[in-house]
Amino acid sequence: MKNELVRxxxxxxxAAVPFVALCAVGWRLVFLHFGDHSKLKRxxxxxxxxxxxxxxxxxxxxxxxxxxxxxxxxxxxxKAVNPKHDRREIARAVSEAFQLPLGEVQAxxxxxxxxxxxxxxxxxEEVYALLSDKRRISGIRIDDQEVRTYYxxxxxxxxxxxxxxxxxxxxxxxxxxxxxxxxxxGYIRTTVEAFKGGQTGSPYLENVPAIPGADVYLTLDHNIQxxxxxxxxxVVEQFQASSGWAIVQRVKTGEILALASYPNFAPAxxxxxxxxxxxxxxxxxxxxxxxxxxxxxxxxxxxxxxxxPETTIDVGDGTWVYAGKPLRDHVTGRVSVxxxxxxxxxxxxxxxxxxxxxxxxxxxxxxxxxxxxxxxDLPGEExxxxxxxxxxxxxxxxxxxxxxxxAVTGLQMVNAYSTIANDGVMMRPYVVRKVVSPGGxxxxxxxxxxLGRPVRPEVARSVREMxxxxxxxxxxxxxxxxxGYSVGGxxxxxxxxxxxxYSSTDYYASFVGFVPAREPVFSVLVSVERPRPQHTGxxxxxxxxxxxxxxxxxxxxxxxxxxxxxxxxAGRP
Amino acid sequence: xxxxxxxxxxxxxxxxxxxxxxxxxxxxVRAQDIYGDPxxxxxxxxxxxxxxxxxxxxxxxxxYHHWKRVRWLPLGFYLAVLAGLVxxxxxxIGGKVKGSYRWLNFGPIHVQPSEFAKIAIVVALSVWMDRxxxxxxxFKLGLLVPTALCGAYAVLLVCEPDFGATMVVLVLGGALIxxxxxxxxxxxxxxxxGVVGLAGFVATNANRMERIRAWLEGTGSxxxxxxxxxxxxxxxxxxxxxxxxxxxxxxxYNYLPEAxxxxxxxxxxxxxxxxxxxxxxxxxxxxxxxxxxxxxxxPDRLGRLLAFGMTLLLVFQGAFNICVVTGLAPTKGLxxxxxxxxGTNLITALxxxxxxxxxxxxxxxxxxxxxxxVVRNAVNQL
Numbered sequence: 005m006k007n008e009l010v011r012x013x014x015x016x017x018x019a020a021v022p023f024v025a026l027c028a029v030g031w032r033l034v035f036l037h038f039g040d041h042s043k044l045k046r047x048x049x050x051x052x053x054x055x056x057x058x059x060x061x062x063x064x065x066x067x068x069x070x071x072x073x074x075x076x077x078x079x080x081x082x083k084a085v086n087p088k089h090d091r092r093e094i095a096r097a098v099s100e101a102f103q104l105p106l107g108e109v110q111a112x113x114x115x116x117x118x119x120x121x122x123x124x125x126x127x128x129e130e131v132y133a134l135l136s137d138k139r140r141i142s143g144i145r146i147d148d149q150e151v152r153t154y155y156x157x158x159x160x161x162x163x164x165x166x167x168x169x170x171x172x173x174x175x176x177x178x179x180x181x182x183x184x185x186x187x188x189x190g191y192i193r194t195t196v197e198a199f200k201g202g203q204t205g206s207p208y209l210e211n212v213p214a215i216p217g218a219d220v221y222l223t224l225d226h227n228i229q230x231x232x233x234x235x236x237x238x239v240v241e242q243f244q245a246s247s248g249w250a251i252v253q254r255v256k257t258g259e260i261l262a263l264a265s266y267p268n269f270a271p272a273x274x275x276x277x278x279x280x281x282x283x284x285x286x287x288x289x290x291x292x293x294x295x296x297x298x299x300x301x302x303x304x305x306x307x308x309x310x311x312x313p314e315t316t317i318d319v320g321d322g323t324w325v326y327a328g329k330p331l332r333d334h335v336t337g338r339v340s341v342x343x344x345x346x347x348x349x350x351x352x353x354x355x356x357x358x359x360x361x362x363x364x365x366x367x368x369x370x371x372x373x374x375x376x377x378x379x380x381d382l383p384g385e386e387x388x389x390x391x392x393x394x395x396x397x398x399x400x401x402x403x404x405x406x407x408x409x410x411a412v413t414g415l416q417m418v419n420a421y422s423t424i425a426n427d428g429v430m431m432r433p434y435v436v437r438k439v440v441s442p443g444g445x446x447x448x449x450x451x452x453x454x455l456g457r458p459v460r461p462e463v464a465r466s467v468r469e470m471x472x473x474x475x476x477x478x479x480x481x482x483x484x485x486x487x488g489y490s491v492g493g494x495x496x497x498x499x500x501x502x503x504x505x506y507s508s509t510d511y512y513a514s515f516v517g518f519v520p521a522r523e524p525v526f527s528v529l530v531s532v533e534r535p536r537p538q539h540t541g542x543x544x545x546x547x548x549x550x551x552x553x554x555x556x557x558x559x560x561x562x563x564x565x566x567x568x569x570x571x572x573x574a575g576r577p
Numbered sequence: 578x579x580x581x582x583x584x585x586x587x588x589x590x591x592x593x594x595x596x597x598x599x600x601x602x603x604x605x606v607r608a609q610d611i612y613g614d615p616x617x618x619x620x621x622x623x624x625x626x627x628x629x630x631x632x633x634x635x636x637x638x639x640x641y642h643h644w645k646r647v648r649w650l651p652l653g654f655y656l657a658v659l660a661g662l663v664x665x666x667x668x669x670i671g672g673k674v675k676g677s678y679r680w681l682n683f684g685p686i687h688v689q690p691s692e693f694a695k696i697a698i699v700v701a702l703s704v705w706m707d708r709x710x711x712x713x714x715x716f717k718l719g720l721l722v723p724t725a726l727c728g729a730y731a732v733l734l735v736c737e738p739d740f741g742a743t744m745v746v747l748v749l750g751g752a753l754i755x756x757x758x759x760x761x762x763x764x765x766x767x768x769x770x771g772v773v774g775l776a777g778f779v780a781t782n783a784n785r786m787e788r789i790r791a792w793l794e795g796t797g798s799x800x801x802x803x804x805x806x807x808x809x810x811x812x813x814x815x816x817x818x819x820x821x822x823x824x825x826x827x828x829x830y831n832y833l834p835e836a837x838x839x840x841x842x843x844x845x846x847x848x849x850x851x852x853x854x855x856x857x858x859x860x861x862x863x864x865x866x867x868x869x870x871x872x873x874x875x876p877d878r879l880g881r882l883l884a885f886g887m888t889l890l891l892v893f894q895g896a897f898n899i900c901v902v903t904g905l906a907p908t909k910g911l912x913x914x915x916x917x918x919x920g921t922n923l924i925t926a927l928x929x930x931x932x933x934x935x936x937x938x939x940x941x942x943x944x945x946x947x948x949x950x951v952v953r954n955a956v957n958q959l
Contacts, residue, residue, distance in 0.1 A: 012873060015885055018752045019869045022889070023862065025896040025905075030858040032903050036813035037851035044815040046827040197606070198831035204606075206825070 047209055048196045053148050054187025057217030059164060059177055061226045062437060067155045068219070069226065070164055070178070070271070072187075076132055077149040078102075078123040082116055085143035094141050098123055101131040125149055154271045160229055162265045162284040163222065163382065163435060166274035174274070175282050177436065179383045181220050184439045184447065190214030218447055221437045223259035228252055231555040232262040236530070239548045240266045243535035249286040250530045250548065251418045252556055255518060257452040258422065258431025260380070261526060261556065263287075286414040287385045291531070293417055294407040294498025294541070295480075296516050298353045300420055301405030302345055303467045304368035305356045307459040313342040313466055317352040324351045327398040346473035348480045348495060350406050357405035362393035365401055371458035372420045373430060374412055378455070380433045388412045407498055418529035421516045424468060425492070425524035427461035429454055468492045472521045475546075484515055484546035486554045488564035492524070493517020493549065495541035500534065510534045515545035519553045520565040528552050578874065582937045585867040588860040589915065589930050595845065595857065596916030597622065602824045603844040604837035604918055618837055618918050625920035629927040636931025641939070644704050645879055651704040655726070658697040661690030662733040678737050691742035692921035694730050696928060698746050699753065699886030701726055706757035707879040719759040723750065724767055735778075741911040747771065748893060753886050757878075792907035808833040809840055809902045812847040813854070820850030837918045839910055842902045854899075857916075861895040868892065871937045884936045887929040 009016065058068040078098075085091060091113060099109045102124040112121050123144070126132070135144050152167045165176020173182035193210040194203045232250050240248040252262040265285040269277040283289075305311045316338045324331045335349040344352035357365055369375065375390030389411035391400070403409040415433060423430040432453040439448040459467075471492035474481040480495040493515055500510035513535050518527035530545040530552065538544055557564075597619070604618035611617075644651050665671035665678040674680055681688045702723050706713065713719035727750030734743040751771075755764055779785045791803035812828040815821060826847045829836045836844050845853040868888025875881040891914050898913040900906035912919055914926040 009873075014758065015756045015869070015872060015881070018756055018889070019865065019885070022892045022896045023865055025900060026858055026862050026865065026892070029896065029899045029903055029905055030855065030862075032905060033813070033846070033851065033854045033858065036810065036903060037816065037818050037846065037854065040814055044811055044827050046830065046832065195827055195830065204827075204830045205609075 046195050047193050050192045050194065051148070052190045052192075052214040053150050054189040054214040055150055055216040056152065056167065056171070056187055057185040057442075058219045059185075060219060060221045061160070061224050061229070062222060063225060063227075064221065065226075069156060069160055069222070070152060070154050072150040072152050072217075073127055075125050075127040075149055075151040077125045077147050078131075078135060079145045079147070080112060080121040080123055081119045081143050081145055082113065082121075083119055083143075084145070089140060089142050094143060097134055097137075097141055098144070101126070101134050120145070125151060127151060152272065156226060157272075158268050158270050159226055159233065160222075160224060160263075161268045161271050162282075162286070163224060163260075163263050164271050165383075166269075166271040166282070175384070176271075176284065176382060177220055177222070178271075180381055181436065181439065185217040185220060187217035188215040216442045218439050218441045220439050223254075223261065223435050223437045223450075224263065225261055225559070227559055228262040228556050229264060231559075232552050233264045233266070233268070235548050235551045236264050236266045237268075239530075239532055239535075239544065243532060243538065243544055245532045245535040245544075247285055247289075247534075248530070248532040249289070249414050250528065250552060251286050251414055252526055252528050252552060253418050253422050253433060254526050255422045255425040255524045256431075258419070258433050259437070259450075259452070260433055260435045262552075263435070284382060284384055285533075286529075287380060287382060288413070289533070290386045290388050290411040290413060291512050291533070292408055292410065292498045292501055293412050294496035294512060294514060295348045295350075296417060296421075296494045296496030296514050296541070297407035297410065297412075298345060298348065298405060299424065299467055299471060299494050300369065300372055300374075301353055301356055301360070301365070302341060302470065303424060303459050303463055304365065305341075305360055306463045306466060307368070308360065308364060310359045311341050311356060313470055314340050316340050317344060317349075317355050319344075319349055319351045322351075324354070326354070326402055329399055331402065342470040342473060345467075345470045345494070346476075346479045348474075353405040354402035357401045357403075360401070360405075362396050362401050365404060366390070366393035366396075368458060369404070369410065371430075371456055372423060373416050373455065374410065374420070378415060378419055378433055380415060381436050381450075385415065386413050388416055407496060411501075414529050414531050417514070417516055417531075418527055421493075421518055421529070422524075422527040423458060424464045424471075425518035425527050426464070428457050428459040428464040430456045430458060468518075468521055468524070471517065475517070480540075480542045481515060481517070481546045481549075483542060484517060484549045484553075486519055486550050486557065488566060489519050489553070489557055489562070490521035490566050491517055491519050491550075491553065492521035493546075495546060497540045497542075509536075511539040513539055513541040513544035515541050515549040517549060517553070519557055520562060522565055525560060525562045526553075526556055528556070578871075578937055578940045581867050581870050582934055584863060585871075585930070585933065585937070588863045588867070589927075592857065592860050592915035593626065595853065596841070596913075597626070598823070599841050599845045599848070599853075599916065600837055600918055602826060602848060603829050603841050605824075606829050606831060607837055610831075621920070622918055622923070625923050628920070629923040632924050633927035633931035633934075636928045637934045637938075639931075639935060641880060641883055641932060641935050644700060644883070645707065651701050655697050655701040658690055658693045659729060659733070661688075662694060662730065662737075665690060665737065677739060679739055689919075689921045691734055691737065691739045692919075692925045694734065694742060695745050695749065695890055696925050698727060698730055698749055699883065699890055699929075702750055702753040702757075703879055703882035703886055706753060706882055707877075709757075710878075713758045714760055716760075716763055719757075720754065720763045720767065723754050723759075726750070739910075741909050744897075744909065745890070745894060745911070749886060749889055752889055753882060756885060757882055789907050792904070805834060805840065805908055806901075806904050809843040810904060812843040813903070816847035816850045818851050820846070820848050820853065823848055835910075838912060839898065839917060840902055841917050842899055842913055845916075858899065861892055861899075864888070864895075865892040868933060871933055871940065874940045875936050876939050876942075880936045880939060884933055887933050890929050891926060 053074055056072040059070040060068045095109045095113050099106045163176050165178035166174050167178050168174040173179035190213045192208050194208050195206050197204050236248045236250045249265040253260055263286050267281055269281050318338050319335050322333045322336045333349055333351040335347045375388050377385050377387045400409050419433050432455050434450050437450050438446055441447050473479050474494055475484045475491045481493050484491055484493050496514035498512045499506035514531040516529040518524035528549055530548045532544050535544045601619050605615035608617035609615045671678055679689050709718045730746045731743050826844050828847055829844050833840050872881050872884035875884050894914050898911050912922045
């Protein structure tokens with residue numbers, strides 16, 4: 005056999021060649037399989053929108069205040085145009101799809117400084133069908149995009165806020181509840197075929213479904229809001245005011261029923277306006293309230309048993325010089341505390357402030373929520389300006405009770421009156437009632453929260469009685485009367501603080517009150533900034549209050565507590 | 578010898594079964610794209626397998642001595658294939674498909690004569706060299722005539738063009754001439770001419786140069802010619818040791834061209850990992866060893882040459898294909914015997930196996946006869 009092998013050396017030599025080759029390739033395969041084991045990435049990810057949650061008002065209507073709809077954005081990339089396609093034909097299709105003049109589209113198409121020229125955003129399936137036709141159209145990138153829609157246009161703009169271009173809430177509820185409202189986009193990861201880039205038949209590598217955002221339910225009612233917005237717009241326009249705001253708050257719970265500011269904006273087109281229009285004036289403007297503060301000072305004095313409603317205070321001849329500064333008044337002689345409030349006597353209230361002394365005055369103001377944020381669930385709330393009592397000069401205790409030398413927000417003011425209306429129990433103001441997940445689970449449920457009890461119930465009741473006098477004959481707020489209801493409230497006319505003193509032409513005209521006065525259901529604040537030519541709260545704001553209060557009372561079906569003769573007669577055949 | 582034959586047939590069965598399994602996965606994408614039926618190629622291959630098995634059985638029963646006894650048989654076979662290689666250039670029966678003349682059309686059946694040329698050259702040279710006998714050392718009989726036999730095929734195959742088949746024919750021819758004992762000096766002269774000719778042939782064509790260059794630079798080359806190789810290497814790496822699992826290949830989704838034919842080995846490596854590629858390489862090694870054993874113990878010179886030629890036909894193609902797929906040889910269209918899709922390929926491969934078996938069975942017969950003869954002589958002496 006050995007001989008045989010030697011004789012066949014040629015055969016063995018030739019056979020050795022493939023033998024060696026196979027051994028070599030085997031060795032190489034060991035390296036290929038065992039070394040550098042890297043998984044191939046032959047996949048693409050197809051994302052799907054996680055739509056932003058909706059915002060409903062308290063009616064939970066079929067149509068929400070805000071909702072996101074799935075749309076598509078169309079962008080032009082001049083480098084992606086297939087040379088086989090006719091650019092003019094593409095331009096024609098785009099002009100037809102977006103109703104743009106052909107010349108304008110061609111101008112866009114001739115731009116070469118960007119590969120992503122926005123053409124438009126559309127919800128329409130027809131537009132998509134027209135522009136996604138691969139046989140005729142190329143160079144147009146189509147992406148899923150959600151469109152935030154506000155069904156009632158400008159209604160509740162300042163409460164709702166807006167969503168910026170990155171899809172993040174930039175103001176209002178959209179900002180405050182962004183993390184609840186934001187949906188989570190889903191995606192499908194699938195293997196891709198080489199030539200056409202299409203999906204292969206193999207099952208998805210990953211499939212993460214999109215989760216829409218949670219829905220937010222407001223305490224606001226768009227019916228009341230509508231009336232309030234109209235009222236505030238009309239008063240601002242009528243008196244050529246620079247702005248105005250109004251708040252309607254439910255007394256028992258602290259929930260906000262309406263909150264409006266004018267000028268306003270359309271949330272869907274928020275970028276057509278500037279930041280000072282986006283600002284929610286009702287909670288973000290800090291202003292000296294004027295006489296509406298008097299009720300708080302009186303409530304404090306009553307609570308401290310320093311005075312009773314019948315205690316008389318000497319006002320003198322209408323001018324009182326204290327600490328070298330005169331304080332003028334349109335009331336003279338001796339007036340009772342309740343008359344002082346009814347007629348809005350400056351000197352009487354200033355003297356009450358002195359009786360209280362600095363520490364107690366500051367403590368009561370803070371107890372009523374001034375100088376600190378109330379914690380409403382809206383962004384941008386201001387704390388107001390209330391200095392420490394030990395830092396006050398001599399004049400301060402005489403000016404703070406009449407609403408000077410202290411700055412507040414509209415919300416603080418209306419909340420203080422709600423506290424008086426709610427038997428001295430201060431509630432936290434809030435605008436969101438609940439947040440509901442897409443599955444229907446309640447994620448967040450707001451509950452009324454007591455912030456404090458600054459005054460005793462009987463003190464609150466007696467202040468309410470005094471405030472009813474304001475709207476009665478001889479009071480400053482006669483124009484605030486509401487047919488069928490007793491109204492308690494207070495006018496306020498404050499000179500606007502300007503650098504170096506007070507403006508003699510610019511005022512804040514306010515009225516704040518509650519209805520019905522005996523068993524209050526809701527309170528309303530109306531403030532108008534810089535009205536002209538008339539500028540008093542009693543003239544400018546009280547009628548707006550009346551209008552809002554009447555509409556709200558009727559809408560909420562509050563039983564009238566002061567049936568008038570005619571009404572009664574008409575009611576009984 | 579029985580064990581050798583059993584091992585051989587077992588290895589062939591393993592390769593055929595693995596091949597069908599891989600084809601069932603690797604061909605689906607192309608089949609779906611072209612015919613709308615993912616199993617189109619698989620069904621066809623199943624039919625071809627049936628025909629190939631019948632061919633193998635026939636070859637196994639067909640006494641290889643007939644090639645010698647019936648004078649016109651090898652010549653007729655050689656000439657028939659030659660005619661086939663000429664006919665591909667004629668329209669109707671032949672014709673150009675994807676830039677080359679490779680197919681003969683008999684109604685619905687398409688045949689590649691180049692595959693048969695590989696078998697025919699082995700048969701023709703084996704018979705010739707057997708007949709020449711000791712005169713093999715002469716220049717004319719031992720070198721010129723067999724070279725001419727190879728050359729005729731090679732020229733026609735180059736014209737097709739089918740460089741893979743050309744290479745196989747030349748390699749088989751050269752090996753058989755060398756093994757049968759031609760003078761090394763003559764052979765070296767012819768071989769040198771061949772190498773120079775090949776170098777010139779490659780150098781004159783930019784496309785071929787590019788392929789060689791891409792191969793030399795390896796997978797790092799950005800050349801499009803290296804694309805196949807890059808994708809094949811990725812397939813092995815993606816598979817890792819255990820593979821991604823049957824039908825889980827990613828590379829078959831048109832990343833790896835010719836996934837069901839020339840590069841089916843890479844898909845196998847991706848789906849079943851080292852288990853697959855190791856098994857296949859081992860199977861070819863075992864086939865080589867079995868073939869050489871049969872060849873060494875063949876009862877006569879014709880049997881030896883025929884067995885060696887058939888073995889080389891199978892193993893050379895297999896080894897070369899795997900070398901191409903793993904980047905050890907430049908890209909050349911050469912099918913993997915038993916596994917790549919293609920009827921003619923399968924039939925010729927199984928025919929070669931059948932012939933090997935036949936020779937192996939003669940060894941057994943021969944052994945037996947020798948044994949009885951020895952015993953008889955011993956008895957007679959007594």
